[in-house]
Amino acid sequence: MAERVFCIDFGSGFTKVALRPDPGATARLINDRDVETADFCFPSVVVVDRAGPKPVLEFGKKAAGRTASNGIEVHANWKKRLFLNPGPDDPTANPLEAFLRSDDLAALATQHGVTATQLGHLRAVVASAREMLAGVGIQPAGRHAQQQQFAASLAAHFFAWLRKEVMKECERLPHAGLRYDGIPARLTVPAFAHGADVTTHPGCRLLTAAAEKAGWPLHPTRPVVSEPYANAVGVLTKGVNLLKKDKYDLGGSFGKGPLVTALKDPDHYAPYRAVVIDVGAFTTDFAVLTMRPDGPGESDPDRAFAVREHSVALGMSDLDERVFRVLPAEKAAWLRARSADEVDGFRESVYTEGKPVRSAALGPIGAGAELEAIRGVVADFGAGLAAEVRQFLSSLGPGGSAELVLTGGGMFVPALREAVLSAAAADGREFAKVHGPGLKKQTGKPVDKLDPRFTRGGSALGGAGLYFEPEYA
Ligand SMILES: Nc1ncnc2c1ncn2[C@@H]1O[C@H](COP(=O)(O)OP(=O)(O)OP(=O)(O)O)[C@@H](O)[C@H]1O
Ligand SMILES: [Mg+2]
DSSP: OOSSEEEEEOOSSEEEEEEEOSTTSOOEETTOSOGGGTTTOEEOOEEEEOSSSSOEEEEHHHHHTOOOBTTEEEEOSOHHHHTOOOOSOOGGGSHHHHHHHSHHHHHHHHHTTOOHHHHHHHHHHHHHHHHHHHHTTOOOOOHHHHHHHHHHHHHHHHHHHHHHHHHHHHTTSSOTTOOGGGSOEEEEEOOGGGGTTGGGSHHHHHHHHHHHHTTOOBOSSOOEEEHHHHHHHHHHHTTOOOEETTEEOHHHHHTTSTTHHHHHOHHHHOSEEEEEEEEOSSOEEEEEEEEOTTGGGOSOHHHHEEEEEEEESOOHHHHHHHHHHHSOHHHHHHHHTSOHHHHHHHIIIIIITOOOEEETTTEEESOHHHHHHHHHHHHHHHHHHHHHHHHHHTTOOSSSEEEEEEESGGGGSHHHHHHHHHHHTOTTOOOSEEEETTOOOBTTBOEEEOOHHHHHHHHHHHHTSGGGOGGGO
16 A cells, blocks of 8 residues: 555656655646646656767756767667567577678688688587577577667666656655655556556566666555556546545546546446547557446445556557658658657647658658658558557447547547547447547537646556555545
């Protein structure tokens, strides 16, 4: 049990942190000063400057403005490397091993008077060494494993920086005497494999280890919760946590959010559910919370809701890669060399507003025929998202009433939002109300524009919820 908790939603593009400063307090996002610019989003970018005698690291906003150059590495969207499945080692992925097998080495050997027999022996010695190591359980690291290890070390540095930033921000909060550095933290992670024990995924273990190494005390009983589940709780409660006689007031907490109609009249609306879809930079996350008949009277979330969740590795960074491939090579190379800030600007300008960005040397990027080609790629990507939506929702039973909540940076792109909306409403499904960014009123269906705190910060706010403290049930 934790009376107070931080929740870190480590996002591929942006990390969000929320704090619940007391059992029954509303969770708040750290650094939430200007909601329109979503200040609470810390760019998950790390710069390693190797130009001097010692490497110098930079993080967050500062790092998001940097471009790579000689000796300066910019690491953005490295979350996916943590969650790689390295699988059995592929020797060809290791550049030295690949070289050992290559014709280039054979040619070099001839040049230096090494005979084919000697080269054959060398290759045989290396192969036996590999087998010997495998026999005692040592796998010489392949490319994926190396990338994963590197990402884990970036994570430890990033979390250490994040902790300093968060502690600094907390000192400005109005809770006199609270020892913020002793408050435990919970992390959110993708729900791969439909959320079947998210804690066993190697990426999750690397992430929690990195956070501990960085000095975050982890929550004693539930250090990890899935992103879709936390997001659903965050947007449905709006971060509110209420207590009634020292027990979690589930009805009251959810009564502030979109489920309010059903809570007032459960008989009429049952089975009542909320479908939450989040399109992020690395994953698209799905959650459905279906209220059980006695749900509103319960204080135990496990008895009030049936939950299904799922994450797929499909996000805005994949869309970028596909878009770069249809652009002229020099423009794609220019875009790949941009800072994280500029890539964000490119997404908003081109995908959302349909306006090109400009390069001094190459002119407009994303105008005319290029814009048409990009629109085609965005439409294909939207079709891929739509297929995932339909598959996830296909097992929902008929009847009842449902709210649809759209979150994540990707849902700001009208073409993607429309694709997800129509897929959600396909196969005869009906939604009483749709919540999300940039929504326009559609025929007869009420819409609710979600505040950026909930479109981007839902997982952090929900993950900090009293909902995840079973001792209060
Ligand atoms: N108005 C917009 N138009 C286009 N793209 C946008 C807009 N606003 C934000 N984005 C993009 O959406 C991306 C995803 O944002 P979000 O914060 O949801 O991702 P994340 O949480 O970091 O990723 P994940 O949850 O997959 O790890 C951002 O990297 C940003 O570039
Ligand atoms: Mg996210």
